[in-house]
Amino acid sequence: MEFRQDINGLRALAVLVVVLFHFGLAPVSGGFAGVDVFFVISGYLMTGIVFSRMEQGRFSLPDFWLARGRRILPALLAVCATLLLLGWFRLSPMDYKMLGKHALYSVTFLSNFIYQGESGYFDAASQDKWLLHTWSLSVEWQFYMLYPLWLLGARAVSRHPRAPVWAVWAAFAASLAASAVWTTRAPTQAYFQLAFRAWELLAGALVFLHAPRLQASPGQRSALALAGLAAIVCSCLHFTHDTPWPGMAALLPVGGAALVIAAARHGLWLTGNPVAQALGRWSYSIYLWHWPVWAALAYYGAHRQPAAIAAGIAASVVLGMLSFRLVEQPAARLLNRSGTRPRVALALSAACAAVLLPAGLVYVLHGVEQRLSPKVLAIAKEDGNRFKDRVACEFHPGAADPLPRCVLGDRKDVRLIVWGDSHASAVVTAVAEAVPHGVAYYGYQSCPTATGVHYRGWDNTCVAFNEAVLADMRALPPQAPVLIVNRFASYVFGKDAGNPEPVPGVVMDDEPQLSTRPELEAAYKRRLIGMLCRVRQTGREVFVLESLPEMTVYVPNHLARALLRGERPDDVKVSMADYRARNAVVGAWLQEARTTCGVRLLDPTPYLCADGWCGGSRRLQPLYFDTNHLSERGNRVLLPLFRQAFGGLGARKLAAQPAATGQGG
Structure with a gap:
């Protein structure tokens, strides 16, 4: 598909509100809706690729899946590898083991399942999950796996030329209805699972299938695009983490993104200015890096300091730009030169193995406890000192x-x-x-x-x-x-x-x-x-x-982290x-x-308790194995x-x- 400046600008808005939300800027209380905007964009683009090639009779499932891997994997693998390397020096066994597990699930695009089981963005421990944001990549990848199969199945069942379009409508309606019900009945499942998110991607698909028929003047298209942008901004400013999500509330940002894409207004300054275009180009890498940057601020206790927050946002953009130039673009050129499908698949498989193998070892070896000093190790191992x-x-x-x-x-x-x-x-x-x-x-x-x-x-x-x-x-x-x-x-x-x-x-x-x-x-x-x-x-x-x-912290992990950071921690306590x-x-x-x-x-x-305080540790010896359960000590x-x-x-x-x-x- 041809490059669209307006969609690139929409990417910029989506990543901007997600970053501002995660870094805790209060006005952007619904910035998580930026992920929903990304879903609409992906659904639109993927439908364009699949339908156009189907109509030309040259659609290939392996080629489609391989192209998605070429686009997504290099930058993701770079982030995972960097975190595993830095984690060796700074993470406690509990944190490092969890990072290894999450890297395994992220690279295999199953992380939405593991994070559903561990709760999610709004639980107290979300800041400890360095790859939590990859849940959305897993949802998208699962969509890439199933969506073309659904369309091919529709063509196989019915020879009517509109059968794939009907299949899109049917899946959209079923997913939206399921999302509306499950968001109240099982909110965590609705948040993380494709079945309840597919309608957002399929909204983009419907735009591709029906927007070409839109007859509108440039002024009318501008009005549609502005209305769509306003809906997205309204979502980000109005919704909060207490809003049941996605459910029917997500219709506002999803509808807004659909309007912007359907309007196809290329000359709009809000989406076409140089800053928006640069952020749009870097948006995928910015998204990948911003959460680890925020998690690092939280790890060092700086995530509520205004100067640190500003530096973190800037670092996310800079790292995103560097990742785009040093990873995404070179990887694309290298894989394009690799030639045949088997060679590209082999190269991507080797790169995945280079991350999956150490991640698996970190997980199996319980965070590689041997790398720690005896003092830190003794404290860290108290998290397993239970009945x-x-x-x-x-x-x-x-x-x-x-x-x-x-x-x-x-x-x-x-x-x-x-x-x-x-x-x-x-x-x-x-x-x-x-x-x-x-x-x-x-x-x-x-x-x-x-x-x-x-x-x-x-x-x-x-x-x-x-x-x-x-x-x-x-x-x-x-x-x-x-x-x-x-x-x-x-x-x-x-x-x-x-x-x-x-x-x-x-x-x-x-x-x-x-x-x-x-x-x-x-x-x-x-x-x-x-x-x-x-x-x-x-x-x-x-x-x-x-x-x-x-206690308000995981006691052994809190003390081990502090020692790994070179600090002299006080005993954990509550008043x-x-x-x-x-x-x-x-x-x-x-x-x-x-x-x-x-x-x-x-x-x-x-x-x-004594002297007005209740201790979670004594002389840096943990009494709890987490926040609230006494250890065997x-x-x-x-x-x-x-x-x-x-x-x-x-x-x-x-x-x-x-x-x-x-x-x-």
């Missing part, structure tokens, strides 16, 4: 054993039952050390110990799990008390201690219509206290470990005031349960608490329970 049998002992939906009951210690003499979410697994070994005999353990991560409640985003197997635990405990000695451990505050305010969610993260299984904070808090309180009292009514003594302090503020609501509920049904509360703060700090509460359980022999089933650990 070794947690996978075997915890409930997993679909597992062969529907309710694993692990017993730590003497299986024939269970003196205590520990029940809860992942915070229970973080302390259970310390509890077992404090109890002279056996400790039965029931665990299911992100499962609140409450009647008829499950965590938002998870299925309702939590409800069945809790009921099954109540039933299974009947086989254990009736005198054995129960210790319940939950990350209570996360169910009320979300998992990010520094960024509370607007509504509680719990769903009532039989009241799914509840949606406001007062409704959800009242229902969760009622069901939490109800569960505690249900257990108490079985005749067992019930203990509840009050909320553990939550007692912040801890009390986050846990005041649930704390009051637990006090009510104590009054209502005699639940006994265990307060961890005298052991983890950290949970030993609570041994005096558990010994005081449960040490006397060994003084009397409990009634023997029937033969246990489903035991592990």
Whole structure:
């Protein structure tokens, strides 16, 4: 297709708003819509290539796919290789291993799947994912793989000359409808998956198929183009990360981009000026480099400093320009000179292998821990210092054993039952050390110990799990008390201690219509206290470990990073005031349960907090393996608490329970 100045200028606008958004410029709160503009452009251009060659009878799938690889891979491989090289010297094992994994998925164009599983742009750890932005390249590549097959299939099914056009319309309508539904039902999946993004690329396809019929004067075309640009700018200034996306809201920037392309107004200054044209030429490389630059600022704690932000934006443009001139253009010339299809494919395959092999080794070797000093390595390895049998002992939906009951210690003499979410697994070994005999353990991560409640985003197997635990405990000695451990505050305010969610993260299984904070808090309180009292009514003594302090950083990784940067870090800590503020609501509920049904509360703060601060590390030795779970080193700090509460359980022999089933650990 011939070069179009207006589309090149549209690329400039798209990359500009994405960069400004990611660098945190508040007015551009919806700059993520720039990615949607890129999708429309790609759909338009790819449809032009495929349809024109189909009409000429010379379309070749291998040639089409190879051409896309020649365009996309060189600059992407250069970014991945550079990050892997620099990461050797500056990244902790956890960060470096994650970079290796993400490089593997990025080069194979599957990164949208891995990032869907890890959440995305709006989660707290997005700044640690150096290649997060490659999700959109993966979506585009998957479109390139499937789109021509869809069109060829339409031609094979029907000989009507308009069959491929109908196929485009059908796919567009289906994808748009699915996006509208899934954006509210499964927002992360809708954000990252091609099925819910394809309509944006197909909007560009429809422009190619129908815009040539547009009869308009130059003035009318200018008006259309300006209206389209205004729609895009409005999207970027109006939408925020709270806007359900993509869904129907994305129609505004997608429609705006479609209008600009359909108008085909080549002389418009806004898109045709020299700056816009330069940024448009460099846009792909700018997009590739801007996120690693921002991630580097975040890594060094400079991502909120105005001077650093300005320097980062400038560096993104300069690196994009250099990448265009030193990578994209030379690679294109070299591959064009390579001649035959097999030689080009071999060259690209060799280049991919040169990145995939070291990336794979970095991942398999757990971030190549051997490159670190003993001090840094000892700190970094604390992220793996956790309950070794947690996978075997915890409930997993679909597992062969529907309710694993692990017993730590003497299986024939269970003196205590520990029940809860992942915070229970973080302390259970310390509890077992404090109890002279056996400790039965029931665990299911992100499962609140409450009647008829499950965590938002998870299925309702939590409800069945809790009921099954109540039933299974009947086989254990009736005198054995129960210790319940939950990350209570996360169910009320979300998992990010520094960024509370607007509504509680719990769903009532039989009241799914509840949606406001007062409704959800009242229902969760009622069901939490109800569960505690249900257990108490079985005749067992019930203990509840009050909320553990939550840090705002991954403790081992934070300390290891600081040492790798040559800094002298302070111990990680949060203020007692912040801890009390986050846990005041649930704390009051637990006090009510104590009054209502005699639940006994265990307060961890005298052991983890002092002088107004709660520590995540002591003398640079991590007590947590992430932000909120005590490590096997950290949970030993609570041994005096558990010994005081449960040490006397060994003084009397409990009634023997029937033969246990489903035991592990």
